[in-house]
Amino acid sequence: MLRSVIAAAAVTALGIPAALAAAVEPPASAVQGAPDGAAAGSAGDTAAEPFDALVFSKTAAFRHGSIPVGIEAISQLGAENGFTVTATEDARVFSQRGLARYEVVVFLSTTGDVLNARQQAAFERYIQRGGGYAGIHAASDTEYDWPWYGELVGAYFSGHPAIQDATIDVEDHTHASTAHLPDRWERRDEWYNFRSNPRDDVHVLASLDEDSYDPGSGAMGDDHPTAWCHVYDGGRSWYTGGGHTNESYAEPAFLQHLLGGIRTASGVVDSDCT
Numbered sequence: 001m002l003r004s005v006i007a008a009a010a011v012t013a014l015g016i017p018a019a020l021a022a023a024v025e026p027p028a029s030a031v032q033g034a035p036d037g038a039a040a041g042s043a044g045d046t047a048a049e050p051f052d053a054l055v056f057s058k059t060a061a062f063r064h065g066s067i068p069v070g071i072e073a074i075s076q077l078g079a080e081n082g083f084t085v086t087a088t089e090d091a092r093v094f095s096q097r098g099l100a101r102y103e104v105v106v107f108l109s110t111t112g113d114v115l116n117a118r119q120q121a122a123f124e125r126y127i128q129r130g131g132g133y134a135g136i137h138a139a140s141d142t143e144y145d146w147p148w149y150g151e152l153v154g155a156y157f158s159g160h161p162a163i164q165d166a167t168i169d170v171e172d173h174t175h176a177s178t179a180h181l182p183d184r185w186e187r188r189d190e191w192y193n194f195r196s197n198p199r200d201d202v203h204v205l206a207s208l209d210e211d212s213y214d215p216g217s218g219a220m221g222d223d224h225p226t227a228w229c230h231v232y233d234g235g236r237s238w239y240t241g242g243g244h245t246n247e248s249y250a251e252p253a254f255l256q257h258l259l260g261g262i263r264t265a266s267g268v269v270d271s272d273c274t
């Protein structure tokens with residue numbers, strides 16, 4: 001049922017209802033803090049080819065309250081930037097046929113064991129055939145017993161301190177998900193610590209400055225990646241640790257970060273993640 005409701009919302013993406021548009025309208029404070037041109041969808045758009053994105057937000061453990069807002073925001077990004085967005089929590093879409101029409105699968109704050117063995121195998125084949133994966137926030141708090149998935153994401157979540165402001169060092173000023181950001185990106189979110197540092201296996205786009213906030217008991221020290229991408233098993237993977245709060249999805253700079261991640265993972269926009 002949820003699937004049909006959300007799919008119906010996505011179908012109206014060409015003429016987004018005013019209420020939906022208003023829901024993702026950034027608050028005045030966020031607009032004021034954003035550099036010119038940072039508004040989602042406005043930065044140097046050339047006509048990228050259209051593509052189809054699947055947003056998957058099934059949860060088997062903690063459920064983030066920001067999931068509906070995140071789906072709305074990604075649907076709006078799609079409407080404004082020429083890609084379709086289909087949102088579902090029905091894992092049965094993870095079949096060869098079900099995934100075939102999508103250039104990218106977005107795991108939006110999924111948690112726990114969300115796919116069975118057959119669905120996992122279908123997703124592995126999808127990536128191996130050149131598919132794209134974009135993981136947001138709790139996507140790293142998902143499928144701990146499926147090592148292939150852990151490698152696809154890059155690292156598993158280990159814990160987090162309270163929501164607070166932090167400063168992110170942007171390491172890549174070329175990649176479409178971070179090109180619009182300043183060297184030092186200050187924002188408020190729930191900042192994930194990870195079980196392992198993924199730097200040896202991925203291309204780090206941005207990392208947290210642990211001196212700028214209290215990282216809690218799971219601190220990672222001087223090197224704390226928070227967004228990255230890599231080529232994995234024949235497909236493309238992009239991940240960001242941000243996106244816990246509702247407010248994240250009304251932040252122009254964060255939305256542009258997501259847009260760049262989704263586009264590069266889909267393969268329609270080039271990226272160097274080696």
Ligand SMILES: [Zn+2]
Nearest residue numbers: 064137190244
């Ligand atoms: Zn969270």
